[in-house]
Amino acid sequence: xxxxxxxxxxxxxxxxxxxxxxxxxxxxxxxxxxxxxxxxxxxxxxxxxxxxxxxxxxxxxxxxxxxxxxxxxxxxxxxxxxxxxxxxxxxxxxxxxxxxxxxxxxxxxxxxxxxxxxxxxxxxxxxxxxxxxxxxxxxxxxxxxxxxxxxxxxxxxxxxxxxxxxxxxxxxxxxxxxxxxxxxxxxxxxxxxxxxxxxxxxxxxxxxxxxxxxxxxxxxxxxxxxxxxxxxxxxxxxxxxxxxxxxxxxxxxxxxxxxxxxxxxxxxxxxxxxxxxxxxxxxxxxxxxxxxxxxxxxxxxxxxxxxxxxxxxxxxxxxxxxxxxxxxxxxxxxxxxxxxxxxxxxxxxxxxxxxxxxxxxxxxxxxxxxxxxxxxxxxxxxxxxxxxxxxxxxxxxxxxxxxxxxxxxxxxxxxxxxxxxxxxxxxxxxxxxxxxxxxxxxxxxxxxxxxxxxxxxxxxxxxxxxxxxxxxxxxxxxxxxxxxxxxxxxxxxxxxxxxxxxxxxxxxxxxxxxxxxxxxxxxxxxxxxxxxxxxxxxxxxxxxxxxxxxxxxxxxxxxxxxxxxxxxxxxxxxxxxxxxxxxxxxxxxxxxx
Ligand SMILES: [Zn+2]
Numbered sequence: 001x002x003x004x005x006x007x008x009x010x011x012x013x014x015x016x017x018x019x020x021x022x023x024x025x026x027x028x029x030x031x032x033x034x035x036x037x038x039x040x041x042x043x044x045x046x047x048x049x050x051x052x053x054x055x056x057x058x059x060x061x062x063x064x065x066x067x068x069x070x071x072x073x074x075x076x077x078x079x080x081x082x083x084x085x086x087x088x089x090x091x092x093x094x095x096x097x098x099x100x101x102x103x104x105x106x107x108x109x110x111x112x113x114x115x116x117x118x119x120x121x122x123x124x125x126x127x128x129x130x131x132x133x134x135x136x137x138x139x140x141x142x143x144x145x146x147x148x149x150x151x152x153x154x155x156x157x158x159x160x161x162x163x164x165x166x167x168x169x170x171x172x173x174x175x176x177x178x179x180x181x182x183x184x185x186x187x188x189x190x191x192x193x194x195x196x197x198x199x200x201x202x203x204x205x206x207x208x209x210x211x212x213x214x215x216x217x218x219x220x221x222x223x224x225x226x227x228x229x230x231x232x233x234x235x236x237x238x239x240x241x242x243x244x245x246x247x248x249x250x251x252x253x254x255x256x257x258x259x260x261x262x263x264x265x266x267x268x269x270x271x272x273x274x275x276x277x278x279x280x281x282x283x284x285x286x287x288x289x290x291x292x293x294x295x296x297x298x299x300x301x302x303x304x305x306x307x308x309x310x311x312x313x314x315x316x317x318x319x320x321x322x323x324x325x326x327x328x329x330x331x332x333x334x335x336x337x338x339x340x341x342x343x344x345x346x347x348x349x350x351x352x353x354x355x356x357x358x359x360x361x362x363x364x365x366x367x368x369x370x371x372x373x374x375x376x377x378x379x380x381x382x383x384x385x386x387x388x389x390x391x392x393x394x395x396x397x398x399x400x401x402x403x404x405x406x407x408x409x410x411x412x413x414x415x416x417x418x419x420x421x422x423x424x425x426x427x428x429x430x431x432x433x434x435x436x437x438x439x440x441x442x443x444x445x446x447x448x449x450x451x452x453x454x455x456x457x458x459x460x461x462x463x464x465x466x467x468x469x470x471x472x473x474x475x476x477x478x479x480x481x482x483x484x485x486x487x488x489x490x491x492x493x494x495x496x497x498x499x500x501x502x503x504x505x506x507x508x509x510x511x512x513x514x515x516x517x518x519x520x521x522x523x524x525x526x527x528x529x530x531x532x533x534x535x536x537x538x539x540x541x542x543x544x545x546x547x548x549x550x551x552x553x554x555x556x557x558x559x560x561x562x563x564x565x566x567x568x569x570x571x572x573x574x575x576x577x578x579x580x581x582x583x584x585x586x587x588x589x590x591x592x593x
Pocket of ligand 1: 382410
């Protein structure tokens, strides 16, 4: 295998990789935004339906035209943040995007005003393909500020919360940690040392956790300053924008209502016992009286060696999707063939994994740090599910109808993980292999549904603390995290003291304008577990239904997407259906003890 196979080829995103041409293209992105502004500024309020259609189509064409070049710069930087060219391009792209966004900020405001005055435009047949897009716009109007204020907010964010986000990311990706492995001291970046969290060597796992969090704790001032600034900014902005609670903005953005999320979180509170029961079974499988935190997602000690080369991982991922649907399988294959996945581990690379959709190219790019573990195969399959979503969505929808909220964004990816589970289970030869696979999917479920719920409680508690007038220094944030964590885990796990610093490394807490991003993971995981039951019941006739759901992009609400499959997501009963699927897995595991 050549190493190149694991390194993505970003050149498809641009006509030329020549630096000067890229910078020119970024400049023309700003110029064209200004042209749109010259044409439409102060004129939107007098547009009729045809005029609005023309504007939206022009905006969509603009998005597609410059999507590639900005992606090129951002992706290059996330793959190698220490590279000077990447840094320079990323900065140029950020500046250009900011200027373009400023130039176009008037559209939302003027369109909002027009829709408020003339709401019947939403149902005008001329605008049929933008119906739901306009409906959502209308809903956001009461939360918008004046045009000057909106432009100021963009500038403020770039050097405010945007800069805090970058600092957290850069700081984390340039930390190194010294750890002794087999008698040899290694100095490793964050993205690499966390590979040891999955080591079969319990002592190594424990030391890796201890070393990482001891190291991160030293910089508590950096993390606490960043998280505090991001939260306080959000609280103030929420009030200015007349959102009822700090969570409301996220509900509007994700297109869900409070009742649905309350039902979801009630179901979590009722089922913490299910998770704790699984953790008890896992302790048995690990021959431990009780799990420590570094065992929660660790591989089972008697698990057969399940390591994967890049090519073996590819075979499993492609196979899993291919068995579900040939068209989807071929797209997944194409992601590898075109080298749209970056799997190499390197210093300066963003931690974690993500999939960036590329609508203009009707495809996507994936970044991950591939260490050859079964979990990496799951991560890859997960991100490929996002890519499938982009393949379907970009073929069926315009960019305006592909602004997918996080609740729906995770459906393709998690469904893919279940397909992989099924494939691996069917190939498993021994009881131990079966246990290892079930533990992988249940670990994932436990993290996405229960551990993430701890983060929902944690995030809420930070805003409550700020409102009470508390100052969020490192120790205070750590105390809030531990309290939220204990609500989920009870006394089912022993924690190292340094784990109170777990919140420091989570990039999402620091992402600008991305607050309350957590419950959508819980939502998506349980939603998909329920969908999977349906697939088991309906077999192949379910395939086009899932494809329709993914192809809908953001042209329908999650509630509508659910009801098209016969579900009422505002009802707690629906969420219990997802829990039942999880309970089935736990039962199978118990039988396989
Ligand atoms: Zn995902």
